[in-house]
Amino acid sequence: MKLDDLDRRDRQILNLLQENGRLSNAELADRVNLSPSACLRRVKILEESGLVAGYHMQLDVKACGLSGVAFVFVTLDGQGRETLARFERSVKEINEIQDCYLLAGQYDYLLRVIYRNAADLERIHHDILTNLPGVVRVNSTLTLRAVKHTSKLDV
Secondary structure (H helix, E strand, C coil): CEEEHHHHHHHHHHHHHCCCCCCHHHHHHHCCCCCCHHHHHHHHHHHCCCCCCCCCCCCCCCCCCEEEEEEEEEEHHHHHHHHHHHHHHHHCCCCEEEEHHHHHCCCCCEEEEECHHHHHHHHHHHHHHHHCCCCEEEEECCCCCCCCCCCCCCC
């Protein structure tokens, strides 16, 4: 199933669940004008189709004491499959790295890193990032504030 295959109600269901994944089936059904059983069937079909990657709770990073966000550009010593695979396996084990993207262009990867304060960022940079397999250079950009942060897709 692809987004183009969805009708208006399926799109409504996906949009509502992206806004609030904790909606009860009864509440969701009411909002999309379906019976609870019909709504639940549609949700299950959407989940089974692969369109729904999962449900999660999003914590407030500031409330957790992690007020800093840095975007880190990483350059590796090579582009071979094993070099990339070693780097990616290591990145997946590091909690401070929230996102990792393989890039086309000047840098090899872009990381989104969260940290507590300047000393914590220095620790992450010195003890973690520069010691990842294959890393020859890291270039960090610190954020001042988030203007927009979402994972919601317009369906």
